[in-house]
Amino acid sequence: xxxxxxxxxxxxxxxxxxRRIIISFFKKAISSYMDGYFYEELxxxxxxxxxxxxxxxxxxxxFKGEKMELEGNEVNMTLKFEEQQTALIYYSSLLxxxxxxxxxxxxxxxxxxxxxxxxxKDIAEDYAVFKVLSPICLKCHSRENxxxxxxxxxxxxxxxxxxxxxxxxxxxxxxEIDNLKFDLSSLKKIIVPVYGIKIPVTIGSFIVSGDKRxxxxxxxxxxxxxxxxxxxxxxxxx
Numbered sequence: 029x030x031x032x033x034x035x036x037x038x039x040x041x042x043x044x045x046x047r048r049i050i051i052s053f054f055k056k057a058i059s060s061y062m063d064g065y066f067y068e069e070l071x072x073x074x075x076x077x078x079x080x081x082x083x084x085x086x087x088x089x090x091f092k093g094e095k096m097e098l099e100g101n102e103v104n105m106t107l108k109f110e111e112q113q114t115a116l117i118y119y120s121s122l123l124x125x126x127x128x129x130x131x132x133x134x135x136x137x138x139x140x141x142x143x144x145x146x147x148x149k150d151i152a153e154d155y156a157v158f159k160v161l162s163p164i165c166l167k168c169h170s171r172e173n174x175x176x177x178x179x180x181x182x183x184x185x186x187x188x189x190x191x192x193x194x195x196x197x198x199x200x201x202x203x204e205i206d207n208l209k210f211d212l213s214s215l216k217k218i219i220v221p222v223y224g225i226k227i228p229v230t231i232g233s234f235i236v237s238g239d240k241r242x243x244x245x246x247x248x249x250x251x252x253x254x255x256x257x258x259x260x261x262x263x264x265x266x
Contacts, residue, residue: 081250083162
C-alpha cells in the first residue's frame with residue numbers, strides 16, 4: 029500500500045539530518061494513538077522489523093551546513109507498507125496528527141495537512157527501470173571486528189550485497205535472485221548525515237531484469253538496509 033503525505037513547515041528550513049525528525053514524528057503519532065497500544069510492538073521490540081519504507085521530497089533544498097533552506101514550506105512524503113495491518117495503524121495514527129504542530133527545534137514546527145492512499149500498478153514484465161527516491165543504504169556487520177561497513181555502488185560487492193538483502197526478505201527464491209541482472213551505471217555515491225554521523229549511500233537510477241515477483245517486491249518494499257528509517261524507496265520509471 030502506498031500513501032502520499034503532505035506536511036507543512038512553519039519556517040522553510042529544516043536540519044540536514046532530517047530523518048531523526050521524521051522518525052520522532054512517527055513515534056509521537058504511534059504513542060498517541062489508542063494510548064500507545066502499538067508503540068511497544070513497533071518501536072521497543074528490538075529485532076522486529078517494521079514493514080514500511082518512506083522518502084521525503086523537499087522544495088529545491090539548499091544545503092547550508094547542518095540545515096537545509098527550502099523554497100517553500102510544503103514537504104511531501106511517500107510511504108509504502110508491506111502489510112495491511114501495519115498500514116492501517118500508521119494511517120490512523122498519522123491522521124490523528126492532522127493540523128497539530130509538532131516542534132522540530134530552532135523555533136520551527138511541522139504539521140500534517142493530508143494523507144491519502146494512491147494506487148500503484150504491478151510490474152507486468154521481467155524488466156524495470158527504478159529511480160531511487162530515498163538513498164539505498166547497505167549496512168554490513170563484521171563479526172570479526174564487531175564493526176559496521178556501508179557499501180555503495182563504488183564497491184565491487186555492491187550488487188552481491190543487494191542480492192543478499194533480497195534473499196533475507198524473500199524466502200525460497202534464491203535461484204531467481206541469483207539470476208537477476210543489474211545495470212548500476214547510472215548510480216552514484218553520496219554522503220548523508222544520520223543521527224549525527226555521516227554514512228555513504230547510493231542515489232540515481234538502475235535497471236533490473238528477472239523474475240517480476242522480485243521486481244514487484246523491490247517496487248513495493250524497497251531495497252537495502254534501514255528502510256523504515258528513510259532509505260531504499262524506489263519508483264518505477266520504465
